[in-house]
Amino acid sequence: MTESPSAGTPVRLDEVRFSYERTSLRFDVSFQPGAITAVMGASGSGKSTLLNLVAGFEVPESGRVLIGQEDVTNLSPADRPVSMMFQENNLFAHLDVERNVGLGRSPSLRLTNDDRKMVADALARTGLSGKERRLPRELSGGERQRVALARVLVRNRPVLLLDEPFGSLGPALRADMLDLLRDVQSERAMTVLLVTHQPEDARRVASHIVFLEEGSVVASDLTDNFFADGGPEAFRHYIGEKITDSARKRT
Amino acid sequence: MEQRISAGRLAIRDLRVVAGGVALAIIVLLVGGAFAGLAVEGIRDFENALAAFDSYLARIVWFTLWQAILSTAFSVIPAIAVARALSRHRAFRGRGLILKLFALPLALPAIVATLGILALLGRAGLLAGPLSSLLGGTWPGIYGLSGILVAHVFFNLPLATRLLLEALDTVPQDQWRLASQLGMGPGSTFRLIEWPAIRSALPGAAGLVFMLCVTSFTVVLTLGGGPAATTLEVAIYQSLRFDFDPTRAVTLTVLQIGLTVAVMIVLGLLGARTALDGSLSVAPRKFLAIGPVESAVNSVVILIALALVAGPIAAVLVSGLKADLARLVLDPAVHAATTTSVVLAVLSSSLSVAMALSLVAARRAVSARRGWLARSFGWIAGTGAGFVLVVPPIVIGAGWFIMLRHTGLVFAAAPVMVVMVNAAMAMPFAIRAIRPAYEAAGERNDRLCAQLGISGWNRARLIDWPALRLALATGLAFSMALSLGDLGVIALFGSDSVQTLPFLLLARIGSYRTDDAAGLALLLGLLCLTLIFLADRLGTRGTP
Numbered sequence: 001m002t003e004s005p006s007a008g009t010p011v012r013l014d015e016v017r018f019s020y021e022r023t024s025l026r027f028d029v030s031f032q033p034g035a036i037t038a039v040m041g042a043s044g045s046g047k048s049t050l051l052n053l054v055a056g057f058e059v060p061e062s063g064r065v066l067i068g069q070e071d072v073t074n075l076s077p078a079d080r081p082v083s084m085m086f087q088e089n090n091l092f093a094h095l096d097v098e099r100n101v102g103l104g105r106s107p108s109l110r111l112t113n114d115d116r117k118m119v120a121d122a123l124a125r126t127g128l129s130g131k132e133r134r135l136p137r138e139l140s141g142g143e144r145q146r147v148a149l150a151r152v153l154v155r156n157r158p159v160l161l162l163d164e165p166f167g168s169l170g171p172a173l174r175a176d177m178l179d180l181l182r183d184v185q186s187e188r189a190m191t192v193l194l195v196t197h198q199p200e201d202a203r204r205v206a207s208h209i210v211f212l213e214e215g216s217v218v219a220s221d222l223t224d225n226f227f228a229d230g231g232p233e234a235f236r237h238y239i240g241e242k243i244t245d246s247a248r249k250r251t
Numbered sequence: 252m253e254q255r256i257s258a259g260r261l262a263i264r265d266l267r268v269v270a271g272g273v274a275l276a277i278i279v280l281l282v283g284g285a286f287a288g289l290a291v292e293g294i295r296d297f298e299n300a301l302a303a304f305d306s307y308l309a310r311i312v313w314f315t316l317w318q319a320i321l322s323t324a325f326s327v328i329p330a331i332a333v334a335r336a337l338s339r340h341r342a343f344r345g346r347g348l349i350l351k352l353f354a355l356p357l358a359l360p361a362i363v364a365t366l367g368i369l370a371l372l373g374r375a376g377l378l379a380g381p382l383s384s385l386l387g388g389t390w391p392g393i394y395g396l397s398g399i400l401v402a403h404v405f406f407n408l409p410l411a412t413r414l415l416l417e418a419l420d421t422v423p424q425d426q427w428r429l430a431s432q433l434g435m436g437p438g439s440t441f442r443l444i445e446w447p448a449i450r451s452a453l454p455g456a457a458g459l460v461f462m463l464c465v466t467s468f469t470v471v472l473t474l475g476g477g478p479a480a481t482t483l484e485v486a487i488y489q490s491l492r493f494d495f496d497p498t499r500a501v502t503l504t505v506l507q508i509g510l511t512v513a514v515m516i517v518l519g520l521l522g523a524r525t526a527l528d529g530s531l532s533v534a535p536r537k538f539l540a541i542g543p544v545e546s547a548v549n550s551v552v553i554l555i556a557l558a559l560v561a562g563p564i565a566a567v568l569v570s571g572l573k574a575d576l577a578r579l580v581l582d583p584a585v586h587a588a589t590t591t592s593v594v595l596a597v598l599s600s601s602l603s604v605a606m607a608l609s610l611v612a613a614r615r616a617v618s619a620r621r622g623w624l625a626r627s628f629g630w631i632a633g634t635g636a637g638f639v640l641v642v643p644p645i646v647i648g649a650g651w652f653i654m655l656r657h658t659g660l661v662f663a664a665a666p667v668m669v670v671m672v673n674a675a676m677a678m679p680f681a682i683r684a685i686r687p688a689y690e691a692a693g694e695r696n697d698r699l700c701a702q703l704g705i706s707g708w709n710r711a712r713l714i715d716w717p718a719l720r721l722a723l724a725t726g727l728a729f730s731m732a733l734s735l736g737d738l739g740v741i742a743l744f745g746s747d748s749v750q751t752l753p754f755l756l757l758a759r760i761g762s763y764r765t766d767d768a769a770g771l772a773l774l775l776g777l778l779c780l781t782l783i784f785l786a787d788r789l790g791t792r793g794t795p
Contacts, residue, residue: 057698078704089695094717107705109713155703 007189008034009068009081009158016053016063025049025215027063031208034189036182038202038223041212042238047195050212051161054193055084067159078107083152084161087168090148091136097123097147098132104151115154122153126180142173146180153184160185160192167197174198178205199239203227211235271613271632274606278678281671282642285650292653293501303502307478312506315482318396318471319464322403327457330411333556335445336549337412338419339437339541349553350416352560353409358783359564359776360736361406361469362753366760366772367563368393368402368474370570375765377566398474403467407460409560414459418452419445437545458518465514466643469738469753473760483507484645488742497653504649511641570765571773579770588755589774592735595669595751600681600731602674604723607681610636611689637679644672644739652743665744669751672740677730684729684790688722721789728786732779752778 013027025046031037039047052058053065056077065073072080083104091100098119105115123129126146136144145165152160162181166174182205185192196202202209202223209226211219211234219232226235293300337346356364371377374392382390393401422444430440468484475481481489483503490500541549579585614632617625651668655661696714700706705714738753745754752775759768 055702057701076704077698077701078706082702084698084702086698089699092696092699092714095713103703103705103713107703108709 008032008191010066011054011159011191011193012066013050013053014064014066016060016065018049018053018058018060020049023215027053027217029210029217029220031191031193031210033191035208036185036192036194036206037208037210038206039193039195039210039212040197040199040202040235040238045212046215047212048163049215051084051163051193051195054080054159055082055161056080080159081157082159082161083155083157085145085148085152085163085165087164090151090165091144093136095135096132097128097134097136097139100136100147101151101154104153104155118154119150122150125153125184126150142169142177145169145177149177149180149184153188156188158188158190160190162192162194164195164197166201174201175204181205199227209235211238267609267612267616268628270609271616271628274609274613275631275636277606277671278636278639278675281647281675282639284654285642285647288650288652288654289501289504292497293505296498296501299498300502303499308502308506310478311481311483311486311503312510314480315465315510318399318403318480318482319461321396322400322407322464323457323461325400325404326407326460327411327453329552329556330408330415330456331449331453332552333408333412334415334419334449335441336552337416338445340546340549340553349557350413352557352564353413355564355780356406356409356560358732358780360738360753360779361467362473362738362756363567363736363772363776363779364405364563365402365470365473366756366768367565367567368398368405369760370765370769371562371566372398372401373765377569394474395477395480396475399467399471399480402470402474403464405559405563406470407463408556410463411456411460412556414456415449415452418448422448437541458514462511462514462518465510468643468645468742472738472742473757483510484643487645487649491649491652491743497656500649500653504646507643507646511643515641567769567772567776570769571776574766574770574773576770576773579767579774584750584755585771588750588752591666591749592751592753595666595673596731596734599670599673599734600677600727602670603677603681603730603734604685604726606674607678607685607726608689608719608723610678611682611686615690615693636682639675640679644676644737645743647672647675648740648743662744662746662749665741665746665749668744669734669737669740673734673737674730676737676739677733680733681726681730684726684786685719685722688719692718725786725790728782728789732782732786735782736775736779 010033011031013029016025016027018025018027023044023046027046027050039050041047049058053060054067056065056072056075056079060073063073064071067081077084092103095103099109101119101122102109102111102115105111105118111119120129120132123132126149128143128146128150131139131143136147139147148165166177169177178201181192181194184190185205194201194206206223209219209221209223210217211226211232213234218234219226221232225231337349340346369376369392372382372393373379374390376392379390379392426444430444435443465482466484467482468488471480471482471485472488475485483506487500487503487507490496490503610632614629617629617632620626648668651664652661655664692715696718700710700714735751736753737751738757741749741751741754742757745751750758752771756768756771756775759765759771
């Protein structure tokens with residue numbers, strides 16, 4: 001399940017402190033290189049803030065953000081080796097699918113023939129061939145996230161952050177998207193941080209889980225260990241009923 | 252390398268702040284310059300300025316307030332009945348048309364509407380004959396206080412109706428369902444449901460109408476005048492254009508500013524809204540049982556209001572079409588005025604939209620920053636700039652007029668003054684058109700652009716222009732209409748060499764060339780309505 005560390009880029013938050021309105025957060029955590037880590041925790045526990053710190057949308061008050069061997073704490077979001085997918089608004093509403101993906105190659109949309117080839121390949125990989133000219137409003141919710149994923153492919157950055165990207169999709173569609181994500185991740189050996197509320201999502205694709213509570217990491221382990229009988233107390237409390245439910249079904 | 256990148260990012264952000272700063276500086280210069288002109292004159296001739304406080308002045312202040320009080324009462328109280336009638340009858344044919352018609356008076360230039368009222372109720376108006384035989388004797392024409400009141404009610408009854416109707420529309424569906432289930436009659440529905448909603452909106456609506464009437468210039472200039480019916484603004488104009496008495500103008504201006512500030516404070520205390528926008532939803536069905544008597548009463552109320560609004564508009568149309576339009580179109584003076592109007596309107600609306608966009612962008616640029624400096628700059632760029640509306644155009648014009656009069660530049664400065672003042676006055680409305688689109692686009696695109704490294708020219712070209720062009724066009728059309736129809740600063744600075752259409756229209760009314768005036772009013776009215784209609788269409792297309 002776990003890939004060898006040399007295959008991916010390590011991501012580390014080193015004694016990072018950040019405060020927002022009245023909550024203060026403190027993160028000191030390393031993520032498994034070249035693997036999918038599910039970032040979980042109750043609402044307001046700081047999951048999105050953690051992702052924003054890695055992406056560069058928030059700047060820590062103290063501490064360092066390390067990606068690979070580099071200290072990226074003061075780099076702008078575009079200069080970090082990171083792609084990010086949001087829950088919505090991943091696409092520019094007035095640009096068609098091909099151009100939305102093309103922006104991942106060139107922020108001025110001046111594309112070379114090689115760029116166009118990469119875009120076409122990425123669209124084929126995500127099952128969007130033939131929809132190049134569609135506008136985002138002409139796509140389903142799942143298709144829009146596929147476009148965003150295609151852009152992640154053409155940007156080709158070693159780290160991918162996903163903030164509840166499939167939260168608004170139905171169960172079957174979500175499972176499809178997660179499988180696609182897992183395939184894409186293993187092809188490129190990307191380091192992926194996936195924020196999700198669904199334990200089954202974590203079980204499906206994540207090899208590791210990082211669990212947050214009130215602005216800091218309280219548990220970090222293999223997914224299997226989280227769901228095993230001796231899993232972390234806070235996590236068991238968080239998913240509480242679901243474990244008892246599945247336990248009841250098994251008996 | 253890292254240093255350079257973050258410095259570059261800051262510079263891009265600062266460009267927006269710099270643009271906002273420039274826009275604010277223009278406004279401060281415009282208003283501050285006017286105040287400086289007034290202050291210098293007041294101090295230089297302090298004794299005379301003080302001596303200008305005489306009984307005549309007291310009469311003017313009294314008349315300013317009195318006509319505003321009466322106008323407000325005659326507009327807002329009937330508006331309660333009209334709004335209620337329109338709110339209870341949701342589905343009759345033509346209701347949508349009536350609501351659209353009620354939006355027209357505010358879109359029409361004041362000089363055009365005033366002419367419409369004269370064409371209907373003036374001594375030689377369309378209704379002069381019937382009124383003469385009805386009342387016996389000769390109809391003297393509607394001038395003075397009664398004329399001012401009719402005009403103000405024409406503008407403000409529909410406005411108040413729309414505001415109150417909006418308040419009634421906020422009553423939740425379930426309350427109407429409940430009312431009908433409990434079998435409430437019209438009386439108890441009014442007392443228990445409708446009146447509370449109306450009452451909450453009443454101070455705001457009345458305050459806004461009062462403010463508009465206190466600062467009304469064109470209507471009073473055209474229909475009032477003379478010692479018996481002059482307001483402060485018209486007195487300022489007369490003291491500068493006819494009496495050449497700048498000291499007196501200073502005193503009047505100071506009073507006018509004091510009065511506006513006082514009214515604003517009272518309005519603020521009453522929690523009044525100063526926004527004119529707000530679209531009326533397509534009314535959902537209500538569950539009301541309305542008896543035949545109530546139905547008849549409501550119909551009469553709506554018909555009277557309709558006649559009041561449609562009458563002057565129809566009169567503009569009828570008398571305008573009777574005028575010799577062909578000759579007007581060939582008149583070189585009309586050509587010159589039209590060209591001047593259009594050029595000035597294009598310049599001032601472009602400046603207005605540029606300033607509005609700068610302020611909106613600057614506000615967003617600092618909104619994420621912490622610290623009191625960024626926060627107060629954001630407040631000034633966002634809310635503070637709207638206070639430019641508190642300073643009437645005539646006051647700004649008067650200040651600069653007084654300052655420039657020694658230089659011999661007064662009439663040469665006319666185009667500059669018209670462009671600047673109209674741009675500043677239209678700016679709050681342009682901001683209202685642009686800000687929602689800009690903020691929404693920012694919410695949606697800022698993080699994505701930062702993530703993908705789209706910035707500067709790329710961002711303007713690929714992302715911001717497509718998202719904002721409709722809003723910008725709306726702002727442009729709206730401020731162009733305001734500028735085209737404006738008769739404020741141009742009344743002070745206009746001359747034979749620099750005339751706009753409203754100025755020419757006023758001159759033709761003044762020299763009793765009523766036919767010409769009617770034709771010009773039709774022309775100007777159509778021009779402005781077209782622009783407003785365009786702004787409205789673009790605006791609704793811009794907000795999905």
